[in-house]
Amino acid sequence: MDKPGEPRLTSLSHGGGCGCKIAPGVLSQILQASASRLPVPPQLLVGIETADDAAVYQLNDEQALVATTDFFMPIVDDPYDFGRIAATNAISDVYAMGGRPILALAIVGMPVNALSTATIGRILQGGESVCTAAGIPVAGGHTIDCVEPIYGLVALGLVHPRQVRRNAGARAGDVLVLGKALGVGVLSAALKKQALDAAGYQRMIATTTRLNTPGPELAALDGVHAITDVTGFGLAGHALEVARGAGLTVALDWNSVPLLPGVAQLAADGFVTGASGRNWAGYGADVALPEGFSDTQRALLTDPQTSGGLLxxxxxxxxxxxxxxxxxxxxxxxxxxxxxxxxxxxLLVR
Known part of the structure; x- marks a missing residue:
C-alpha cells in the first residue's frame, strides 16, 4: 500500500545512478594491494587487475562464466524507471565482456519506513522487465532495510573463452567507437533540480534502458580487440582505462563524440554532477586537453554515464x-x- 506523503526517490539519496561511484583516485587507493593478496587460479581469465567490467572464469574449453554486480541509488523518481535503469546498467557489464547473460540475482536495500511496499514492488518490476527483455530470469537475491534506496543486480553470463573482450586489448592503430551519446549525468542533474522537460526525460530513459546487446556479436569479430562500457567515470575515465590496460595513448576527437540533444546547453547552464569534478580530480593528471577546451566541455568529457554505451x-x-x-x-x-x-x-583529447 502507498504511504501518505511519500517522498521523491531522488530526495532519499545523496547521489544517483553511476554518479554514486567512489571517486577513481580513492578507489585506486582502496584496491591497490588487493591484486597481490588474493589467490589467482589459472581458470580466472579476468580479475581486478585492469579494472575491467566483470570477472571471467573458464569452466571448460567452450565456456567461461562472466560474473558482475552493480547497484546504486535512484537517478529518477519513477520507481519503475529506476528499476529498469539499474537492471540495464548491471547487465551491460556481461555484454561488455562479450558474454550473453543467463540469469540475475536482485540486490535490494530500501528504507521501508519511508517507502510503500507498492513503490518498492514497482522498482523490482522495472528490473524484472529488463531481465525479461534480456531473456533471463531473476533467480533470487537479497533484501535489507536500508537508510537510502538501493537496487541492482548480480548478473551472470557465458562466453567462449576465445571471445572474451577485455578493456586491455587495444592495439596501436585501432579505431575507437562509442555506442551511445553522452550526457546522462547532465540530464540527471537537471532532473534533480526539476529543470528537465518531458522530452529530455524521455531521452534520458530511452538511452539508459537500452541494453548493450551488440556486445556478443562485436566480440565475435576478429578485428575487435577491446570492449568496455562507459559508466560512472565518464568517457575520459573509461578511455583512460583502455589506455592504461594496453600501455598506449588513446586519442579522442572531441568534435566526433555524440552528445544527447540539449545536453551541451544544460551543461553550460551549470547542470553538472559533483561526480564529474571528482572524476577529473582522480585522473585529470593523465589527460591532455587542447588549448581552449572549456570547463563545460571538460564536464561533458568526465560526465558520469549511468547505463552508458560500449566503447x-x-x-x-x-x-x-x-x-x-x-x-x-x-x-x-x-x-x-x-x-x-x-x-x-x-588520454589525448583533440
Missing part, C-alpha cells in the same frame, strides 16, 4: 562491420570517436 577498440578494417552491428541493434548514435596510438598510457 570498442577495433582495427580500421573492422570499422564498417562494427558500425553495422551497432546499427542493426538500433544504436543510431554509434560513431568513431578516436584512435589508439603508440605512446605512454594517457
Amino acid at each position: 570498442v577498440s577495433c582495427s580500421p578494417q573492422a570499422l564498417p562491420q562494427v558500425l553495422a552491428v551497432f546499427r542493426n541493434h538500433g544504436f543510431a548514435d554509434a560513431a568513431a570517436v578516436g584512435e589508439v596510438l603508440e605512446g605512454p598510457a594517457r
Whole structure:
C-alpha cells in the first residue's frame, strides 16, 4: 500500500545512478594491494587487475562464466524507471565482456519506513522487465532495510573463452567507437533540480534502458580487440582505462563524440554532477586537453554515464562491420570517436 506523503526517490539519496561511484583516485587507493593478496587460479581469465567490467572464469574449453554486480541509488523518481535503469546498467557489464547473460540475482536495500511496499514492488518490476527483455530470469537475491534506496543486480553470463573482450586489448592503430551519446549525468542533474522537460526525460530513459546487446556479436569479430562500457567515470575515465590496460595513448576527437540533444546547453547552464569534478580530480593528471577546451566541455568529457554505451577498440578494417552491428541493434548514435596510438598510457583529447 502507498504511504501518505511519500517522498521523491531522488530526495532519499545523496547521489544517483553511476554518479554514486567512489571517486577513481580513492578507489585506486582502496584496491591497490588487493591484486597481490588474493589467490589467482589459472581458470580466472579476468580479475581486478585492469579494472575491467566483470570477472571471467573458464569452466571448460567452450565456456567461461562472466560474473558482475552493480547497484546504486535512484537517478529518477519513477520507481519503475529506476528499476529498469539499474537492471540495464548491471547487465551491460556481461555484454561488455562479450558474454550473453543467463540469469540475475536482485540486490535490494530500501528504507521501508519511508517507502510503500507498492513503490518498492514497482522498482523490482522495472528490473524484472529488463531481465525479461534480456531473456533471463531473476533467480533470487537479497533484501535489507536500508537508510537510502538501493537496487541492482548480480548478473551472470557465458562466453567462449576465445571471445572474451577485455578493456586491455587495444592495439596501436585501432579505431575507437562509442555506442551511445553522452550526457546522462547532465540530464540527471537537471532532473534533480526539476529543470528537465518531458522530452529530455524521455531521452534520458530511452538511452539508459537500452541494453548493450551488440556486445556478443562485436566480440565475435576478429578485428575487435577491446570492449568496455562507459559508466560512472565518464568517457575520459573509461578511455583512460583502455589506455592504461594496453600501455598506449588513446586519442579522442572531441568534435566526433555524440552528445544527447540539449545536453551541451544544460551543461553550460551549470547542470553538472559533483561526480564529474571528482572524476577529473582522480585522473585529470593523465589527460591532455587542447588549448581552449572549456570547463563545460571538460564536464561533458568526465560526465558520469549511468547505463552508458560500449566503447570498442577495433582495427580500421573492422570499422564498417562494427558500425553495422551497432546499427542493426538500433544504436543510431554509434560513431568513431578516436584512435589508439603508440605512446605512454594517457588520454589525448583533440
